[in-house]
Amino acid sequence: MSIQNIVVEIDAEISRLQEVKALLTGTSTTKMRKPGRPANTSLAGKARTRRTLSTEARERIAAAQRARWAKSKKAAKKATPGTPAASTAKKAPAVGLRAKSKKKRSLSAGVRAKIAAAQKARWAKVRKAAKKASTAKVAKKSASAKKAVPATRSSVSKTKAAVAPVAPATPVKAAS
Numbered sequence: 001m002s003i004q005n006i007v008v009e010i011d012a013e014i015s016r017l018q019e020v021k022a023l024l025t026g027t028s029t030t031k032m033r034k035p036g037r038p039a040n041t042s043l044a045g046k047a048r049t050r051r052t053l054s055t056e057a058r059e060r061i062a063a064a065q066r067a068r069w070a071k072s073k074k075a076a077k078k079a080t081p082g083t084p085a086a087s088t089a090k091k092a093p094a095v096g097l098r099a100k101s102k103k104k105r106s107l108s109a110g111v112r113a114k115i116a117a118a119q120k121a122r123w124a125k126v127r128k129a130a131k132k133a134s135t136a137k138v139a140k141k142s143a144s145a146k147k148a149v150p151a152t153r154s155s156v157s158k159t160k161a162a163v164a165p166v167a168p169a170t171p172v173k174a175a176s
Contacts, residue, residue, distance in 0.1 A: 107115075
């Protein structure tokens with residue numbers, strides 16, 4: 001008997017003993033809690049109330065956020081292209097007025113036409129490969145069919161007897 005089997009049997013025996021204990025004491029030990037936040041026993045069965053921040057706390061949080069925005073704006077103005085400060089300023093999320101004033105980038109008509117032509121060329125290549133594959137399949141099937149046809153024709157001609165052509169009937173003359 002391997003060690004693995006022994007461990008499995010011990011686990012099974014432990015679970016049976018726990019069930020017997022639960023039956024004798026009247027408690028349920030088979031119900032396992034799911035991972036996560038522990039249940040608050042004082043609020044059992046009651047609706048959970050929402051916690052609210054005081055006005056002072058909200059003001060402190062707002063002031064701290066404004067300070068962070070000011071710091072990122074200052075770094076963006078101060079930085080010149082290619083410096084480490086410029087790269088950190090670019091990484092900072094665009095918020096406030098900077099986000100609104102930033103224009104959405106779009107492609108020119110010429111670039112769009114080039115992209116469309118390249119995509120058409122890609123699809124043409126895919127279709128050509130698919131057509132080539134399908135014609136190869138058809139050619140393979142027809143080649144195997146051609147090989148099969150002469151064999152059946154030759155067997156048919158060997159089994160049938162040659163039939164002599166029928167001479168045309170002579171017209172019957174009507175008695176006058």
